[in-house]
Amino acid sequence: MSSSTVDASLVSSLNNISFQLNRYLAFPIFLFGIIGNILNVLVLSQRPLRSNPCSFLFLTSSIFYFMSLCAGVFPRFLATWNADLGNTNQFICKLRIYIYFNTLTIAFWLIALATLDRWCCSSINVNYRLRSTLKNAQRSIILLVIISSLLQIQQIFCYEANLTYTPLKCYSKTVTCGILSDLSFALITVLIPLLLMFIFGRMIILNVRRSQSRLYVESIGISNSGGILNPVFVNVTQLNRQRKTDRRLLYMLFVQVILILVLTLPFAISKLYSTLTRDILKSTLQITVESFIFNLLLLFLNVASGMPFYIYTLTGGKVFRKALLNLFHK
Numbered sequence: 001m002s003s004s005t006v007d008a009s010l011v012s013s014l015n016n017i018s019f020q021l022n023r024y025l026a027f028p029i030f031l032f033g034i035i036g037n038i039l040n041v042l043v044l045s046q047r048p049l050r051s052n053p054c055s056f057l058f059l060t061s062s063i064f065y066f067m068s069l070c071a072g073v074f075p076r077f078l079a080t081w082n083a084d085l086g087n088t089n090q091f092i093c094k095l096r097i098y099i100y101f102n103t104l105t106i107a108f109w110l111i112a113l114a115t116l117d118r119w120c121c122s123s124i125n126v127n128y129r130l131r132s133t134l135k136n137a138q139r140s141i142i143l144l145v146i147i148s149s150l151l152q153i154q155q156i157f158c159y160e161a162n163l164t165y166t167p168l169k170c171y172s173k174t175v176t177c178g179i180l181s182d183l184s185f186a187l188i189t190v191l192i193p194l195l196l197m198f199i200f201g202r203m204i205i206l207n208v209r210r211s212q213s214r215l216y217v218e219s220i221g222i223s224n225s226g227g228i229l230n231p232v233f234v235n236v237t238q239l240n241r242q243r244k245t246d247r248r249l250l251y252m253l254f255v256q257v258i259l260i261l262v263l264t265l266p267f268a269i270s271k272l273y274s275t276l277t278r279d280i281l282k283s284t285l286q287i288t289v290e291s292f293i294f295n296l297l298l299l300f301l302n303v304a305s306g307m308p309f310y311i312y313t314l315t316g317g318k319v320f321r322k323a324l325l326n327l328f329h330k
Contacts, residue, residue, distance in 0.1 A: 011288045018292045023080035025299055030073040033306020037066040040309040043323045053137035054117045058308070060141055061110035064103040065305040071100035073302045076295075086161065086170045093161035093170035101181075102152040104305065105189040106144055108264075111256065111308075112193040113140050115200040122207035151188060154180055165287065167274055167294035178275030186268035190260075197257050255311055263304040267297040 040062035049055040075096060078084040086093045120132040158177030161170050172178035270293055282290075313321060 007283070007285045011285055014288050014292045018295050019080055021296065021299065022076045026073055026077040026080075026302075029299060029302055029306065030069055030077065033069045033073070033302065034066065036306050036309035037062045037069070039324070039327075040312070041066075043309075043327055046323050046326065049323055051134060053132055053134045054114050054121070056134055056137050057110050057114040057117060057141070058312070061107045061114070062308060064107040064110065065308065068100055068103040068107060068305045069302060071096050071103065072305070073299075076298070088161055088169070090161050094156045094159050097159045097170065098152055098155045101155050101185065101189065102148055105148045105152065107305065108189055108193040108260070109144055109148070110141070111260075112196040112200075113137070113144070115197045115204070119200040119204050119207065122204050124207065124210055151184065154184065166278070167291045172275065175275060175278055178278065179272070182268065182272040182275050186265075186272060190264045190268050194257055194261055197260075201257065255315055259307060259311070260304050263300050263307075267294075267301040270294050270297050 041059060044050060044055050044059035044062065050059060075084045075086055079087060086096045117132050117137060120128045123129055154177075158172045158174070158181050159170060160173040163169055163171050163173065166172075172181050270290075274290060274294060313324065
């Protein structure tokens with residue numbers, strides 16, 4: 001069998017696999033994310049939670065995740081039935097891309113802002129704690145939406161429908177536009193908010209340890225002056241609570257940051273590579289392999305938009321699960 005025949009067979013197989021993934025995997029990802037974000041909105045909208053600024057940020061991020069799934073995943077499923085108008089219609093192509101990148105950027109940054117809010121809440125400085133208010137959270141959301149919407153306007157000018165030799169028919173029309181779009185996605189949408197999540201998440205843990213240390217010292221002072229007979233028991237209990245809180249915070253931080261990083265960064269790298277090598281002459285097989293990897297990573301990226309509810313359920317402790325059970329009871 002000649003090499004050209006093998007290449008043609010491999011090209012056909014990869015195209016078929018990519019088609020099947022978009023038809024049979026995109027829709028479950030869409031349902032998985034839509035159901036999770038709807039439940040998130042319903043749970044976090046309950047009175048005990050919606051007045052909390054951190055919960056309100058999570059609630060708003062779920063709304064934007066919902067919008068990004070509608071703009072990013074569902075069209076992939078429609079494309080397998082030749083029903084994705086964004087591939088051929090310029091207006092729909094530009095509008096869909098703008099909504100997708102804008103809502104995804106806002107959602108990631110809202111999680112970063114929630115981490116910042118939790119850092120303020122855990123601070124031993126009363127001035128920082130006073131900044132954690134629902135009003136400040138709402139102002140931050142409005143400011144974030146305005147800034148992100150302005151930054152993502154470049155997607156409207158860069159993307160165009162009916163393109164060939166690109167991973168998608170609705171794609172950036174020039175190399176310059178592609179580099180601008182890819183760097184914007186990699187830095188503004190993914191890396192910077194992830195870095196902020198990690199930094200403030202680590203600072204949260206340090207704040208908790210400082211707070212617990214103060215309680216520990218105060219308990220020793222009280223026990224020495226108040227004549228408590230068993231101060232050691234009190235101190236050991238507080239230390240166990242500190243370790244348990246630290247483990248939960250570390251686990252929540254690890255799961256949120258690592259999963260978002262794993263699911264989003266490979267797509268950003270793939271997108272940047274596709275743009276930088278667009279003008280390089282490639283074989284049909286190489287183009288097919290790159291398009292297959294691009295489409296697969298795009299599906300993984302959209303999983304990040306649907307996973308917050310499941311992360312909160314597994315790592316959010318009794319507060320979130322109790323609110324979820326109350327919702328089901330209602």
